[in-house]
Amino acid sequence: MSYPQVHIAKSIHRGWGEGNLTRAQVGCLLVSLLLAMGCDTGPPEYPVSGVVEYNGVAVPTGWVLFKSADHGQTSAAIDPEGHYETLLPAGKYMIGVSAPRKSSAVGMDTFEEGPLPPHVPIRFSLPDKTGIVLTVEQKEANPFDIEIKERQR
Structure with missing residues (x-):
């Protein structure tokens, strides 16, 4: 049984190809993570x-x-x-x-x-x-x- 984290790591390790995450998908994932971590609305x-x-x-x-x-x-x-x-x-x-x-x-x-x-x-x-x-x-x-x-x- 494989976990999604392992699949992502294997996809990145194997390179950019069919059945793997594309560069655009990895980019979107990274941007989403950075936005989620860096959101600061400031004081009310x-x-x-x-x-x-x-x-x-x-x-x-x-x-x-x-x-x-x-x-x-x-x-x-x-x-x-x-x-x-x-x-x-x-x-x-x-x-x-x-x-x-x-x-x-x-x-x-x-x-x-x-x-x-x-x-x-x-x-x-x-x-x-x-x-x-x-x-x-x-x-x-x-x-x-x-x-x-x-x-x-």
């Missing part, structure tokens, strides 16, 4: 969303930057109403906001009509310097509005 992620305001006015373009000692750095786009949303693993994050007035980047239009939107000074784009901290909890919603206020000069 939880929704985070809110509105970004600068001196009481919604910021209509830019990015919210999230920096974590455990999970690295990522960002979420700010939509024209000042809203952002993303998924993050649970943990503590330092927050920055990058919101230029004008940009040639894709999806970032130059504002030609009406008053200019609020411009968030570049110093607020450094997550570890703003003092804004978010703790993402293991729950279905993590609302977090970002309100940046400065004295008017």
Whole structure:
């Protein structure tokens, strides 16, 4: 009585021929094994969303930057109403906001009509310097509005 493991070993030993495993079959087998062993989905992620305001006015373009000692750095786009949303693993994050007035980047239009939107000074784009901290909890919603206020000069 022969076992499948022995048959595979004999097939490989005898070479590539009729009645043996083909190179494609062995390749598929190896790839399947590697994929099964190397699948890592990472930690679970939880929704985070809110509105970004600068001196009481919604910021209509830019990015919210999230920096974590455990999970690295990522960002979420700010939509024209000042809203952002993303998924993050649970943990503590330092927050920055990058919101230029004008940009040639894709999806970032130059504002030609009406008053200019609020411009968030570049110093607020450094997550570890703003003092804004978010703790993402293991729950279905993590609302977090970002309100940046400065004295008017």
